[in-house]
Amino acid sequence: MAKILITSGPTRQYLDPVRYISNASSGRMGAALAETALRLGHEVVIVTGPVPTTYPSAAQVVPVVTTDEMLAASQSWFARCDGAIGAAAPCDYMPRIVETEKIAKTGAPLTLQLIETPDVVATLGQAKRDDQWVVGFALETNDRRFRATVKLEKKHCDMIISNGPTAIDSDVNDVELLDITGEVVARVKGTKQEVADVLIAEIDRRLIRKTIA
Numbered sequence: 008m009a010k011i012l013i014t015s016g017p018t019r020q021y022l023d024p025v026r027y028i029s030n031a032s033s034g035r036m037g038a039a040l041a042e043t044a045l046r047l048g049h050e051v052v053i054v055t056g057p058v059p060t061t062y063p064s065a066a067q068v069v070p071v072v073t074t075d076e077m078l079a080a081s082q083s084w085f086a087r088c089d090g091a092i093g094a095a096a097p098c099d100y101m102p103r104i105v106e107t108e109k110i111a112k113t114g115a116p117l118t119l120q121l122i123e124t125p126d127v128v129a130t131l132g133q134a135k136r137d138d139q140w141v142v143g144f145a146l147e148t149n150d151r152r153f154r155a156t157v158k159l160e161k162k163h164c165d166m167i168i169s170n171g172p173t174a175i176d177s178d179v180n181d182v183e184l185l186d187i188t189g190e191v192v193a194r195v196k197g198t199k200q201e202v203a204d205v206l207i208a209e210i211d212r213r214l215i216r217k218t219i220a
């Protein structure tokens with residue numbers, strides 16, 4: 008049986024002590040993947056941003072807030088895992104300056120300077136050992152297949168799951184699973200639990216059984 012790290016949910020990047028930028032990720036895909044993996048007897052660690060979703064009680068849940076925190080926790084847990092599934096939607100940008108006091112309204116437009124946050128999956132993909140695997144998600148509004156193959160390579164993933172914007176904050180999903188060569192090896196549309204069942208079965212067959220003696 009494998010020990011699997013799942014990143015899940017959004018991250019938050021604060022502008023000041025009360026305001027933040029984020030996205031509408033619910034953590035439901037991560038929860039569904041964890042549920043299936045646990046049912047098959049795997050151990051699961053979920054590094055999650057703030058979500059309204061309840062994770063399976065058998066999973067070890069590591070709560071984080073920012074993308075930097077998600078990266079640090081994921082790196083530390085990944086070293087003790089066989090593989091990672093990046094189901095999180097980390098905030099890709101953070102304010103260049105975080106104000107220590109609440110920004111006061113002036114009536115004038117407020118300009119924010121944003122800088123990129125680190126990419127968690129790409130960092131894990133780059134650092135993985137020969138006996139570890141990394142699976143990413145690619146959420147795209149257009150050129151889905153092509154953009155997924157670019158991310159597969161750029162983030163050093165062993166497989167990537169391509170899905171569309173209807174996945175966000177929804178109970179259903181419609182995905183394609185691409186193997187390391189970019190070939191579509193599975194297509195599934197249904198509830199996130201149904202999708203998770205197929206994805207974990209494929210990950211089990213194609214990655215876990217190859218790396219666990």
Ligand code: C5P
Nearest residue numbers: 093095097125126127128143144145146
């Ligand atoms: O946002 P993007 O479509 O590039 O995400 C693709 C994959 O990379 C997903 O698995 C997501 O969890 C991961 N990701 C990440 N850290 C980021 C952005 C994306 O781990 N900062």
